[in-house]
Amino acid sequence: MNISFYTTNSTTDQMDSLLFLVSIIGFAPALGVVWFSLRKYDHPYVKGTCFDDRRVFFLLALGMVAGTILLMMERLVYPLFKVVGDNGDIGFSPTLFFIFYVVALGLVHTLSKFVILNFPSIQGRIDSQFYGVSLGAGISATWIVGFSYIQLTVEGGAGSAAILSSLALLSLNTALIHASVGAVLGVSTAKNEGMRGILWGLAPHMIFNAMMFPWFYYDVIWYSLLLATPITLIIYYEVYTNIIPKSLPEEIQHEIKENDAKAKASGKKWDIKL
Numbered sequence: 001m002n003i004s005f006y007t008t009n010s011t012t013d014q015m016d017s018l019l020f021l022v023s024i025i026g027f028a029p030a031l032g033v034v035w036f037s038l039r040k041y042d043h044p045y046v047k048g049t050c051f052d053d054r055r056v057f058f059l060l061a062l063g064m065v066a067g068t069i070l071l072m073m074e075r076l077v078y079p080l081f082k083v084v085g086d087n088g089d090i091g092f093s094p095t096l097f098f099i100f101y102v103v104a105l106g107l108v109h110t111l112s113k114f115v116i117l118n119f120p121s122i123q124g125r126i127d128s129q130f131y132g133v134s135l136g137a138g139i140s141a142t143w144i145v146g147f148s149y150i151q152l153t154v155e156g157g158a159g160s161a162a163i164l165s166s167l168a169l170l171s172l173n174t175a176l177i178h179a180s181v182g183a184v185l186g187v188s189t190a191k192n193e194g195m196r197g198i199l200w201g202l203a204p205h206m207i208f209n210a211m212m213f214p215w216f217y218y219d220v221i222w223y224s225l226l227l228a229t230p231i232t233l234i235i236y237y238e239v240y241t242n243i244i245p246k247s248l249p250e251e252i253q254h255e256i257k258e259n260d261a262k263a264k265a266s267g268k269k270w271d272i273k274l
Contacts, residue, residue, distance in 0.1 A: 018152060025164070026145035029172040030137040033179045034060065037133045037240060041248075046255055050248065051130040055122070059131040063138020063182075066112055070139060071146045074105060081216060092217055101212070106205035113139075113182050114198055117189045124192050129244050132186025136178030144171040166221045173228050176236040177208045183239050187247040204235050 034056070041050035081097045082090050116135055122128055148167050181201045188197025211231060214223035245253065 018149065021164075022145050022148040022152065025148050025167050025171050026141045026143075029168070030141035030144075030175040030179075033140075033172075033175045033236075034134055034137045037179060037183070037244070038130055040256070041130065046252065050252060051127045055127075055131050056134045059116070059122075059134040060138040062116060063135040063140075064142040065138075066116065066135075067139035067142035068146060070109060070112065071143045073108065075150075077101060077105060094213070094217070097213060097216060098210075101216075102206050102209045106202055106209050109139075109178075109205050110181065110185070110198055110201040113178075113185050113201065117182070117185050123189050126190050126247075126249060128190040129183045129186035129247055132182030132184070132189070133179045133244075134182070136180070136182030137175055139182075140171070140175040140178040144174055166225060169225050169229065170221065173208070173225065173232045176232045177204055180232075180236045180239040181205055183244055187243060190247065207231060207235070 038051065038056070039045075043049060077100050080100045081093055083093045083096070084090055113132065113135055117123070117128060117132055122131055125131075144167070148171075151167070181204050184204070185197055185201040188200060191197075208228060208231070211228035212224045214227065215221050245256065248256075
């Protein structure tokens with residue numbers, strides 16, 4: 001699953017620059033998604049805040065740890081898609097890809113979020129959806145940092161602008177899908193739905209993983225990005241405009257509607273739909 005990179009000298013300065021670069025690629029979209037998702041639920045859009053800042057940062061940090069572990073687990077799965085033919089050639093098995101990458105890894109990612117969001121300190125809280133967003137973004141950040149670092153060193157070197165832009169777009173897609181699933185599972189946690197909420201979180205993960213098939217099959221990342229980006233944006237849009245705001249207590253929804261009306265009257269648009 002290479003993206004075809006150039007080779008560079010492994011000097012200390014180059015390594016430092018590479019670490020800085022992959023950190024930007026991984027963290028910028030993830031933190032951007034957290035800010036964009038939570039910004040309308042804090043002052044001045046609502047009185048006070050709808051979430052606890054400390055929990056947001058704690059779940060973000062916890063997600064970073066989980067993202068590193070999940071990346072290591074995922075890379076162990078990649079060889080399972082390969083099959084050896086009668087002539088000794090190594091091929092790709094779509095069936096095994098669906099079983100291990102789409103279903104199994106989708107389930108692992110969903111369950112990891114589900115377990116964390118059902119910690120006693122989070123379970124049943126009406127603001128769990130915001131912590132789900134933060135958790136998902138943290139997972140995405142370190143997953144992308146690790147993946148980008150491997151792609152730019154072990155499997156190649158410093159890439160062209162096209163390669164770096166593909167990693168940046170992959171990072172945005174990954175942040176959006178993980179944050180969306182985290183929010184959905186957070187809503188389920190707030191309602192104490194138990195295991196029933198897993199299916200709602202599993203579906204987006206499986207759809208996103210399935211969109212990676214052209215990448216694995218043709219070894220061209222842009223094929224998957226062209227498929228995944230619009231779907232990921234649609235999933236996130238639904239979560240952002242409907243699932244998160246409608247999961248809040250009625251008094252908060254009413255307050256947001258009033259503030260939205262005032263914003264529209266003053267010529268502003270706050271883009272929260274209830």
